[in-house]
């Protein structure tokens with residue numbers, strides 16, 4: 185007997201990570217391994233016990249780092265799990281979740297799984313976001329939740345903070361700002377410190393990108409304590425394993441290394457940007473650890489795989505948009521040199 189899934193799942197397209205095995209992997213915006221946990225002993229961890237359900241030590245170290253209260257924080261198994269938790273907690277079936285296009289695929293996938301009506305506003309021709317268009321759409325569709333990714337994946341576009349503040353003042357909906365890449369942007373653009381002023385604001389962050397710890401699955405969010413309390417009602421007990429909690433505390437205490445790392449990525453991003461432009465490739469400004477570019481070379485993705493280099497292609501078979509993660513100097517050189525060969 186075949187059991188059918190619920191209707192919202194039967195038509196769902198899953199998120200499929202690219203499993204090509206290439207020597208140079210520039211497809212998933214991962215970092216270099218620089219925060220290697222030193223001196224961690226499994227024997228020191230009470231792994232026979234359930235983990236701390238409140239993740240209190242971790243929340244305390246995050247709170248101290250960002251100058252907020254532990255009651256403003258929620259932790260999760262990656263920020264993806266927190267984005268899903270927000271949808272689960274606040275969006276009833278049939279209510280509208282809205283985002284820009286293109287953006288992170290999981291926004292739509294989670295919305296549909298939970299029966300929401302997922303809607304998108306197109307980016308401008310230069311892949312910037314027109315927030316006035318979003319305000320109009322939020323009002324006309326009576327959206328319950330707006331998800332804004334800044335810096336945006338895959339385009340690298342950063343929404344200026346002043347525009348986001350104006351947006352928050354203009355809508356009644358819940359607003360989630362996904363700041364997975366904010367550590368790679370100019371300073372002073374984060375919305376974290378606006379959570380006291382705007383009680384409809386949630387800001388998500390992750391250890392997967394700037395901290396180089398995608399493998400531990402750890403994300404966190406900032407919001408007004410009443411929003412955090414509501415999320416706590418829905419989150420499963422013991423949501424974060426002990427090993428992840430310990431490594432998260434360790435990483436928070438090593439912010440200086442994170443800043444050194446993100447500064448080096450910013451420098452390398454500028455280098456790769458200039459070299460792509462020198463090759464006549466159309467690039468877009470990026471505040472992330474990746475670059476969004478456009479070329480008529482439609483089979484670029486396959487040709488790079490043949491040279492053992494993996495990037496992301498967007499839009500299906502005859503796409504001309506690509507996203508490349510900023511690697512280390514050697515990886516970037518290999519990518520640019522391969523590109524030169526393919527284009528000549």
Ligand SMILES: *Cc1c(COP(=O)(O)O)cnc(C)c1O
Nearest residue numbers: 262263264288337364390392403
């Ligand atoms: C990588 C990424 C995340 C992080 O996901 P994790 O679950 O924390 O690994 C969240 N949002 C966007 C836009 C991303 O690109």
